[in-house]
Amino acid sequence: MISDRVPASSPENLLQPGSKLIQRRYEKLNYQDPYLQTIFGFLGITDINFVHVENDELGGTGLVESIASAHAQINQLVSI
DSSP: OOOTTSOTTSHHHHTSTTOHHHHHHHHTTOOHHHHHHHHHHHTTOOOOOOOOOOOTTTOHHHHHHHHHHHHHHHHHHHHO
């Protein structure tokens, strides 16, 4: 567990859930988006937008913020 005395820029905080380093690391494991783009591409559907909800494994405010962000993205896409 990281204490409050550890500076935010320390290497230990880069490995905390939700950090940019962890998010970039797991982006490589996202096989669903390319797979769906390929499948829909075979059907002639190429204009695809993905809306992601993250932090579902952690819950709490991170999940609530991610869901709110997803709702905002959906509203923006629908209003286009």
